[in-house]
Amino acid sequence: MPNQHNNKAPLAVTGIGAACGAGFGKDALKQALFGTENLFSFLERPGRRCEKQDTPFIGIELPEPIPTILPPRIERTVGLSGRVAVSVLHEAWHEANIDTVDPGRIGLVVGGSGLNSREQAIAADTYSKKPAFIPPRYGHMFLDTEVGAICTSTFPIRGFCHTVNAASASGVVATLQAMQAVSSGQVDVCIALGALQDLSLIDLQGFRAMGAMGSPSFASTPFEASRPMSQDHEGFIYGEACAALVIERLDTNRAHYGTLTGGAQVADGNRGPEPNSQAQQQAAHMALQQAGLHIEDIDYVNGHATGTPLGDKTELETYRELGLNKAWINTTKSIIGHGLSAAGAIELAAVFLQMQQGQLHPCRNMNPALDTSLKWVGTAPQQHIIQNALKFSFGFGGTNTAIVLQAPSSEGKSQHA
Amino acid sequence: MDSNAIFQILINEIRSIIPELEDHPIARGDAMADLGVNSMERGDILVSTLEAIELEVPMTQLFGPRNLGELADLIHAKSAQQ
Numbered sequence: 001m002p003n004q005h006n007n008k009a010p011l012a013v014t015g016i017g018a019a020c021g022a023g024f025g026k027d028a029l030k031q032a033l034f035g036t037e038n039l040f041s042f043l044e045r046p047g048r049r050c051e052k053q054d055t056p057f058i059g060i061e062l063p064e065p066i067p068t069i070l071p072p073r074i075e076r077t078v079g080l081s082g083r084v085a086v087s088v089l090h091e092a093w094h095e096a097n098i099d100t101v102d103p104g105r106i107g108l109v110v111g112g113s114g115l116n117s118r119e120q121a122i123a124a125d126t127y128s129k130k131p132a133f134i135p136p137r138y139g140h141m142f143l144d145t146e147v148g149a150i151c152t153s154t155f156p157i158r159g160f161c162h163t164v165n166a167a168s169a170s171g172v173v174a175t176l177q178a179m180q181a182v183s184s185g186q187v188d189v190c191i192a193l194g195a196l197q198d199l200s201l202i203d204l205q206g207f208r209a210m211g212a213m214g215s216p217s218f219a220s221t222p223f224e225a226s227r228p229m230s231q232d233h234e235g236f237i238y239g240e241a242c243a244a245l246v247i248e249r250l251d252t253n254r255a256h257y258g259t260l261t262g263g264a265q266v267a268d269g270n271r272g273p274e275p276n277s278q279a280q281q282q283a284a285h286m287a288l289q290q291a292g293l294h295i296e297d298i299d300y301v302n303g304h305a306t307g308t309p310l311g312d313k314t315e316l317e318t319y320r321e322l323g324l325n326k327a328w329i330n331t332t333k334s335i336i337g338h339g340l341s342a343a344g345a346i347e348l349a350a351v352f353l354q355m356q357q358g359q360l361h362p363c364r365n366m367n368p369a370l371d372t373s374l375k376w377v378g379t380a381p382q383q384h385i386i387q388n389a390l391k392f393s394f395g396f397g398g399t400n401t402a403i404v405l406q407a408p409s410s411e412g413k414s415q416h417a
Numbered sequence: 418m419d420s421n422a423i424f425q426i427l428i429n430e431i432r433s434i435i436p437e438l439e440d441h442p443i444a445r446g447d448a449m450a451d452l453g454v455n456s457m458e459r460g461d462i463l464v465s466t467l468e469a470i471e472l473e474v475p476m477t478q479l480f481g482p483r484n485l486g487e488l489a490d491l492i493h494a495k496s497a498q499q
Contacts, residue, residue: 072436073458133468136460136476 010406011179012256015096015246016349017088019196020336021060021239024067024087029346030353032336033361034381038223039336040237047118048201057204058215058222060239060337062196070154077137081115081196082150084242089151089193095416096246097254098189103156107187110148111174112195112341113165114203116141121200147195159187166265167395168304170194171243171344172403176263178247189248194345196242204238212236212273212308226338227365228305228331229312229376236306239337243346252409255416257352262291262404270398275314281321283402284390291404293388298327298404300360300384302351302391305331306338315392316371328384330377334364344393348405355386355407356416418470418496424489426469430462445486463488472496 018025021039022032032039042056043049050056067087068075075083093099098106120142127134140146148161160181166173171194178190207213214235218225226237250259264286268279288295301324303315319329332347339346354360360382369376389405428443435458443452449459463479474495482488 073434076434076436077457077461130468132473133464135464137457 009250010259010261011182011247012250012259013245013352014248014254014256015092015094015098016257016352017090017092017095017244018346018349019062019084019088019242020346021062022336023063025091026349026353029336029349030357033332033350033353034357034359039239040222040226042222043204043238045118047122048199048204050201055216055219057208057213058218058225058237062240078150079116079119079141079146079198081198081242082147084196085110085147085151085193086154088242089155089191089244092191092244092246093155096189098246101189103158105159105188106157107159107178107181107190108148108151108157108161108193109174109177109181109190110151110161110163110193110195111166111170111345112147112197113144113163113170114197115144115147115195115341116198117203118198118200121202151193157191166399166401167397168306168338168340168343169265169393169395169399169401170341171346172263172348172391172393172401173265173344173399175245175247175260175345175348175403176265176401178245179260179263182247182249189246191244191246192345193244194242194339194342196240196342197340199238199340210273213238214307224365226307226334228307228333229303229316229363229370230366231368231370233307233309233312233370235308236333236338239333239339241336241339241342241346243342243349245345245348256408257416258355258408259406260403261406262287262289262293264290264402266400268398268400273396275311275394276398276400277314277317277321279398279400280315280318280392280394280402283400284318284322284392287390287402287404291406293404295323296326297388298324298390300351300354300386300389301327301329302347302389303329303331304392304394306333311394312370316374318392319374320371324390325374327390328360328375328377328382330360331363331366332361334366335361344391344401347393348391348403351386351389351391351405355389355405358383358385360384418493420486420489420493423466423470423492423496424485426466427462427485427489430465430469434458434461434465443485445489446484448484466492470496472499
């Protein structure tokens with residue numbers, strides 16, 4: 001049961017759930033990060049397949065079947081994003097062992113919007129010619145409350161539940177909101193869930209049209225297409241994902257992964273995809289100040305690092321201007337793709353798992369790095385004990401976030417095994 | 418299609434939407450609420466039944482029946498009008 005007495009203790013992550021192309025659970029994510037299996041292929045889900053004359057989209061889809069704890073009558077009504085969320089939350093919930101917490105003191109923040117757009121596109125296609133037969137349930141299923149509502153109707157979460165959107169920074173913004181909810185005393189435990197962004201074909205085509213999504217040069221070699229911060233990068237590659245983090249005040253008697261000691265979000269005034277290094281740097285400075293750390297204290301950076309030419313270039317400017325040339329840096333999206341709404345959350349999970357493992361995952365396709373003055377993890381894992389990590393996450397619409405993660409103190413037995 | 422055939426379609430849709438009722442006997446005198454079917458599920462069952470027999474009637478015209486037999490009779494009557 002969480003410590004409710006020391007209300008000044010730092011915020012700890014006591015449970016993690018994850019799903020990525022390698023499968024369900026943290027072990028699958030670890031296997032993806034440190035193994036050598038390629039996860040990238042062509043997108044095949046109904047509602048994502050291209051016409052024969054079009055170039056198929058490269059990406060990563062979750063393996064079927066999706067593990068479930070839902071009864072069949074509920075399961076049948078829930079979309080992909082909701083079913084994956086329940087599975088991921090179930091893992092995080094039980095690891096954090098919060099069954100005995102007063103449900104009224106537990107909150108949930110879901111990150112992401114438009115989470116069911118592939119299934120909505122299929123429904124629009126199915127029912128546009130027979131609107132009289134639309135299942136009544138669509139009246140609530142199209143809302144962005146749907147994923148959170150499935151979670152709260154399955155788990156005893158009765159403090160609050162809401163959904164926040166910050167495009168590709170949604171997972172981190174959900175985490176920042178959950179941190180605030182615990183810090184302020186609104187709840188004792190808050191779960192941040194980066195939900196699966198279930199892209200439709202038209203969403204994919206939109207990303208391709210704007211030039212954000214790769215990758216024409218690697219159309220026949222999908223495993224080479226996701227190459228953030230590397231020469232020949234042409235855009236991000238989508239990867240289905242979802243992750244949940246259970247956040248509560250640190251109790252050194254309870255196992256935890258580490259602490260979240262600072263975090264910030266800065267709006268830069270852009271409507272579209274344009275990145276902004278000044279705002280990225282500002283977010284980092286604010287997060288570090290909150291954590292009581294200096295830039296030289298950071299020994300590992302988990303970048304946003306999508307693989308879009310302008311995004312990578314701008315983020316590299318941020319690293320250089322901040323003086324992050326002594327910290328190890330790697331690119332999680334080179335392995336599991338870009339989960340969009342889920343990206344920030346699953347990448348935070350990846351940082352904690354690397355902290356736990358005592359090694360850093362490799363960067364796929366980093367050959368050669370765009371900026372060799374920085375300390376990249378190469379194409380093989382790197383032994384390193386993370387002490388203080390800085391995670392960046394940015395989103396279309398001018399969102400810039402940075403968050404500081406610290407390893408469990410060496411005093412006391414506290415790290416999840 | 419007579420009322421009994423429509424009743425059989427209703428049963429099929431109930432069991433499709435609520436797999437937990439697969440082996441549960443369902444009679445014309447049963448009300449869906451008494452079988453544990455909630456309001457959203459009742460809506461799904463009704464619409465999928467109407468779709469199965471290709472009958473377009475406003476849902477508001479199907480309020481009133483007290484059990485599945487009366488519902489089958491009402492759907493049959495609406496069907497006969499078209």
